Amino acid sequence: MTDTNDGVTAGGEGGMPWVTGTAEAPGYPAAYAERYRAAGYWRGETFGRMLRERATAHPDRVAIVDPGPAADGSTTRRWTYGELDGRADRMAAGLLALGIGKGDRVVVQLPNVAEFFEVVFALFRVGALPVFALPAHRDSEIRHFCAFTEAAAYVIPDVAGGYDHRELATRVRADVPTLRHVLVAGDPGPHTALADVPAEPGRPFDGPEPHDLAFLQLSGGSTGVPKLIPRTHDDYIYSLRGSNEICRVDEHSVYLCALPAAHNFPLSSPGTLGALHAGARVVLAPRPSPDVAFPLIEREGVTITGLVPPLALVWTEAAANTPHDLSSLDVLLVGGAKFSEEAARRVRPALGCTLQQVFGMAEGLVNYTRLDDPEEIIVGTQGRPISPDDEIRVVDDEDRDLPVGETGHLLTRGPYTIRGYWRAPEHNATSFTPDGFYRTGDVVRLTEDGYLVVEGRAKDQINRGGEKVAAEEIENHILAHPSVHDAAVVSMPDPYLGERTCAYVVLRDGAEPVRSGALKKFIRGRGLADYKVPDRVEFTDAFPQTGVGKVSKKDLRAAIAAELAAKTR
Ligand code: AMP
Ligand code: DBH
Numbered sequence: 001m002t003d004t005n006d007g008v009t010a011g012g013e014g015g016m017p018w019v020t021g022t023a024e025a026p027g028y029p030a031a032y033a034e035r036y037r038a039a040g041y042w043r044g045e046t047f048g049r050m051l052r053e054r055a056t057a058h059p060d061r062v063a064i065v066d067p068g069p070a071a072d073g074s075t076t077r078r079w080t081y082g083e084l085d086g087r088a089d090r091m092a093a094g095l096l097a098l099g100i101g102k103g104d105r106v107v108v109q110l111p112n113v114a115e116f117f118e119v120v121f122a123l124f125r126v127g128a129l130p131v132f133a134l135p136a137h138r139d140s141e142i143r144h145f146c147a148f149t150e151a152a153a154y155v156i157p158d159v160a161g162g163y164d165h166r167e168l169a170t171r172v173r174a175d176v177p178t179l180r181h182v183l184v185a186g187d188p189g190p191h192t193a194l195a196d197v198p199a200e201p202g203r204p205f206d207g208p209e210p211h212d213l214a215f216l217q218l219s220g221g222s223t224g225v226p227k228l229i230p231r232t233h234d235d236y237i238y239s240l241r242g243s244n245e246i247c248r249v250d251e252h253s254v255y256l257c258a259l260p261a262a263h264n265f266p267l268s269s270p271g272t273l274g275a276l277h278a279g280a281r282v283v284l285a286p287r288p289s290p291d292v293a294f295p296l297i298e299r300e301g302v303t304i305t306g307l308v309p310p311l312a313l314v315w316t317e318a319a320a321n322t323p324h325d326l327s328s329l330d331v332l333l334v335g336g337a338k339f340s341e342e343a344a345r346r347v348r349p350a351l352g353c354t355l356q357q358v359f360g361m362a363e364g365l366v367n368y369t370r371l372d373d374p375e376e377i378i379v380g381t382q383g384r385p386i387s388p389d390d391e392i393r394v395v396d397d398e399d400r401d402l403p404v405g406e407t408g409h410l411l412t413r414g415p416y417t418i419r420g421y422w423r424a425p426e427h428n429a430t431s432f433t434p435d436g437f438y439r440t441g442d443v444v445r446l447t448e449d450g451y452l453v454v455e456g457r458a459k460d461q462i463n464r465g466g467e468k469v470a471a472e473e474i475e476n477h478i479l480a481h482p483s484v485h486d487a488a489v490v491s492m493p494d495p496y497l498g499e500r501t502c503a504y505v506v507l508r509d510g511a512e513p514v515r516s517g518a519l520k521k522f523i524r525g526r527g528l529a530d531y532k533v534p535d536r537v538e539f540t541d542a543f544p545q546t547g548v549g550k551v552s553k554k555d556l557r558a559a560i561a562a563e564l565a566a567k568t569r
Pocket of ligand 1 (some may be wrong): 335357361362
């Protein structure tokens, strides 16, 4: 078999060509693409056409509700499907006039505002690829996304969460020669306002094909720099359709987007794009806290939303004495990190809605508990896959399949799981098996009924309440400090976030001593997302080693866990 994952020139399974691949991202082998089409998963849809169809069928239905800054509803914007479609068309024409077209990459870093959808659907329509940055990202991440993707444009808010993104854009632009445009939702400062992007329709253009890439999503990753995940229109739209069916999202649903809109979970599980696919209504929460979200649920009649476990805990507690009527809420999805069984049991009594656990990944595979599952499955498992054609393997360290019920590494392949990261052939050789299974890095157990229980993680990543931190990325920032000889970042248990980050540091012999606070300040000063700054720094003389002389992170995790336990005793 010549089945490799290194790009379009490689043979697919059985010598078939990769029909959907490009030189930049391995696609699905022809035999699989055929199978996924024949099964009716891939239906030849694109996002641009999807929105047009919804807008034609029901132009006056509300698509997006953006409450704006005022809590009393006075700044609320409501865009109908017709309006969103028209705006996406005008923005698409404007982007083309700026020279942004098919295949170009555009880093989109917007908070939960209506413009996110206007811009993203305009990019979908022309076939330019949004690169979904999170609002928390700073110089280090944004510079990497712009430079690595050779982005033509970067889309930002003016100020969000007290941070001026225009200044960040000015710095990044000076370093990245391909970056021709900075487009700003709001006051543009030295850049271009989205509102000033030329609106007159330009020349006709070829939109993307259903098997073309739609966007690049971010991986939480475990390596020095975040990997980019290439998703096609066809595969992603299938995951939306499947999610809508499982989560019972239809045109009467109202989806509250409480997590950052660009994240894969609120984007697609079933998320804002699922809701728009169903012709439902999307309500954008500027922040996920109960004081913002609960009034929105009441006022807008929200029926479904998704949260990470720490927020689900906060909501569960706040619901006990809220004056707001939350009775419209039917479904609360919880995922992104493991939700403890004990916390899961409290959701229904407190919020009066059905809990749906979701275990997903931007690389593809998404598992849900089903709404009519028995309580024990809902609280005790992380669900089962969307698709009958999601292939699941649980294997030992040598890739040998384990009997059902045993705990091992989760490998997966299927109709909406990527076959490789974007422009990362070397990494792909280890992140995927030769026959195309994605190595998730998750350690799971399969129940007799085919449900997955997440038991742990083999990848070098800390899951900080759903926010993923790649250890190596942070270690590299720490190693940049002149007094540091070596660094190892590990997770430590935390009652609220599940895990936090602890950096073990060995200082150089005879180096200027440095304190924990100063080191954190140094790391923050390198311009990275705040959630990646280590929560704790421990200095040590040497790292414990494994049998083969590698740093034993297992021992470091055990050491910090024991130290924390001793303190709380
Ligand atoms: P990413 O690859 O960055 O999209 O992050 C996906 C990862 O988040 C998964 O591989 C898991 O490690 C983790 N994850 C997502 N949902 C859950 C969940 N419900 N329980 C445990 N881990 C989860
Ligand atoms: O953590 C994730 O990446 C995630 C969680 C739930 C995800 O991508 C998803 C659902 O689609």
